[in-house]
Amino acid sequence: MADEASIETESSHESRDPLVAADNEASMRVLLRLWPWLRPYRGYLIFMLVVATAAMIVQSIVPLVTARLIDGPIARHDTAGMYPLVGVALLFGVAEALLFAIRRRAMTFSALAIESDLRRDFYEGLQRLPVSFHDRWPSGQLLSRVTADLSTLRRFVGFMAVFFVANIVVIVVILAMLVRLHPVLGLSVLVAMLPLVVGARYYERRYNAEARRAQDLNGDLATSVEESVLGIRVIKSFGRRAELLRTFTGDSDRLRRAELSKNTTLAQFWTLIGTYPQLILAGVTFFGIVAVSRHSLSTGELVAFITLQLRLNWPLMSMGWLMAGTEEAVAATARLFEVFDSVNDITDPAEPVALPTALPTGQPGARLSFEGVAFRFPGATVDTLSHVDLDIEPGETMALVGATGAGKTVLTSLVSRLHDVTAGVIRIDGRPITELALDELRACVSVAFEDPTLFSASVRENIALGRPAAADAEIAEAIEIAQAGFVYDLPYGVHTRVGEQGLSLSGGQRQRLAVARAVLGRPRILVLDDPLSALDVHTEAQVEQGLRRVLVTTTALIVAHRASTVLLADRVALLDGGRIVAVGRHRDLLASNRLYRELLSQAPAVA
Ligand SMILES: Nc1ncnc2c1ncn2[C@@H]1O[C@H](COP(=O)(O)OP(=O)(O)O)[C@@H](O)[C@H]1O
Ligand SMILES: [Mg+2]
Missing domain, CATH: 3.40.50.300 (P-loop containing nucleotide triphosphate hydrolases)
Known part of the structure; x- marks a missing residue:
């Protein structure tokens, strides 16, 4: 009974929402259509990209300095020789912090500006479109979806797109360093890491679907509350209270279960994130020590290797999240362009003729x-x-x-x-x-x-x-x-x-x-x-x-x-x-x- 009801809710969501159709056909190419809105800020965007990548690369270089420090001054017990290297590490640290701060500012500024431009043009598009368009599209859906779509795009443009690129660069750079430090161990790390990407992506999708469902149920509940408040007179006079309460309780229970499964997914995801990298770390440490004992790796290099490998965790895991974000952005863009692309067939003529100038007051109106x-x-x-x-x-x-x-x-x-x-x-x-x-x-x-x-x-x-x-x-x-x-x-x-x-x-x-x-x-x-x-x-x-x-x-x-x-x-x-x-x-x-x-x-x- 409960299952039947929930199936019904799901299908009713689909039929109610003409915008969903856009999700299916969207491809990455759609994102290119955002370019006209990005162009005025292209300087900022490129700057952000460079700064974000630079910050992550600087961060990855520090372990190499540490390796020098361990293999050089520390191994030789040479306190004086330590200072230049510590200075360099410190400099990198400061540079990274600065770059981070600069990037945040630039991102916030340009993402908000782009969002507000898009919002303005979207609003203008809605106003421009003929009444027949608005007859077809339910206004509530249109507006609520669009506010959500716009903030999805803001997050994508201001954050995800930049990290998508920066992450790939950093993953390549770190892997190159690992392979340079120890080719076999480096490549093994890469292979061992792949399941993490796949797993992160799996949980991401599952979580998104569940979150979407919870959000829909939330919307349903809000609508029930709103309707019963607005229609309180009708409800009371027709004696519908008990029945409405039953429906509401059912909806509320479905929401509770949706939230629960959302949290289960999250818990499993964090377990994966918490344990799997530790296993890789154990492996790296073990084989690294073996390599050190065989002199194919120095102690400093092993420390650098382990540190670098740990720095690979986040960029790799967040790729799943970034990919999901990209998918969302694709769908959001497709939905926006459904409106931008709707043709307005009620337009000004190419060469408008003028009406005879208004006659003096008191004269008859027009025929x-x-x-x-x-x-x-x-x-x-x-x-x-x-x-x-x-x-x-x-x-x-x-x-x-x-x-x-x-x-x-x-x-x-x-x-x-x-x-x-x-x-x-x-x-x-x-x-x-x-x-x-x-x-x-x-x-x-x-x-x-x-x-x-x-x-x-x-x-x-x-x-x-x-x-x-x-x-x-x-x-x-x-x-x-x-x-x-x-x-x-x-x-x-x-x-x-x-x-x-x-x-x-x-x-x-x-x-x-x-x-x-x-x-x-x-x-x-x-x-x-x-x-x-x-x-x-x-x-x-x-x-x-x-x-x-x-x-x-x-x-x-x-x-x-x-x-x-x-x-x-x-x-x-x-x-x-x-x-x-x-x-x-x-x-x-x-x-x-x-x-x-x-x-x-x-x-x-x-x-
Ligand atoms: N947006 C619409 N899409 C399709 N049919 C419509 C739409 N609006 C009105 N109609 C139909 O057009 C006919 C005339 O409607 P209308 O002009 O509103 O009638 P009325 O004379 O009562 O003002 C009705 O049959 C109505 O169902
Ligand atoms: Mg009428």
Whole structure:
């Protein structure tokens, strides 16, 4: 039973995570793609490499000085002859310490700089990518994985890559010294050491897999806790406490076992590290003494040999760890580049045309027309929208009515090119929107979405999102139009922080801020996707009163469910099954169209 459950957890992790696919195909070559980010710091990186290698080589030379000391002054009982050699050893020691300190500084600096460059470019990449990309990728996974991937890369670039190279150099240098001191014994040491590398690598892999699993389980537990805290009302009222506790206990137990096996692996690894080199040391000492007695090795050389051999332990064992780190870095890089490589098909035209300059205030907004517009989601088999023809006159307000799932939200998202049409063309003042610069298009079209998102920022910053330079008077006007006067009663007025990290607002309050954001600066085209759905009838009427003032001059497309919102519009377009099936005045449609009557029947018709 427990096993079944754990299998289930594992497979659900895979299916949940589209990023895992990247791990399989990654090869070392992927790392080369990091070069553009490394290049600005290449001087540092080469410097680090040289310094790290130098420090390790200096460290390896010291035993040779010791050998001289033993075979020379010590064997001859020559105190005076000792000083120069001791001086040299001391000098090496100081040099090593200095090089070590320098390398650490250089590493930290460049690794952090590279990480922050990558992070910035990644963020920019995410922002640049179209909505369709974000539809496909779960945002939580994307962000959590990416923070982990970036720190993996930082560790790799700043530490592992350097030691990978430095280690190889040092292993070669030390082996060369050992072979020079005593060829047979030197080569035997090399052969005897190999199992250590293999063993270290084996434990490394095992540990990584276990650590990954523990981390996933940890994430699951955190999610359970978060969900049960956020959903406490639902859980209590549906009497789900006992059941949830059982699930939680199960998860928690799996985590405990995962942590346990992680520690078992570690314990075995340290046993290997603790004992195996001792065996080699015993062998080296034994055969070394034999060699000394046969005069193929001097006493000093034997001491040097043993010391050097001991210095080989860490570089060799850490190769397993470095190889694992390299693999992780390869996977992390592959995942980053999945995002960098995702093509953004919604881009600025090569030669953008300009809209006619904004007309003096009080003049009508722009004309918005849809000509034979169709839209299909990537991978879908049927069109979500098809044959959409709609012409909205300058200054006209068009309501968009349709059943849930009819495609209203999709249609509104086409206007600011959050998605691009699959066929047909959308024009603003006669210009196809694909010929406008994206910035100009989005400055001209102002949108309030169904689900109003507030960012962790002040009320004012949230309203002025699209026009940070807006004057206080404009903000105040937008607040008034949207009937969002409640913001003045917040603890710090318009400077109160809202959103995820701030004060949480009710659905209706957030909708009104979204409306204020959309109407700020009197855009030429206003697109409102059911902006008043969470408002009570009284507040709704007030917001409509405010909106009326804006709608006189602005061209607007307003998704509406209630007759009261529809009444804001000059004409209504009825969307059904992805097509515009009727366009006309509210009164006429009520009289002539059964679907329209049905859709609006729940709401009291005031007309
Ligand atoms: N990201 C998406 N991928 C695939 N299909 C989608 C996506 N978003 C919406 N749809 C589908 O498109 C259709 C229209 O959705 P939408 O425009 O949101 O309807 P509504 O009229 O309620 O606003 C629905 O059938 C919906 O399931
Ligand atoms: Mg919708």
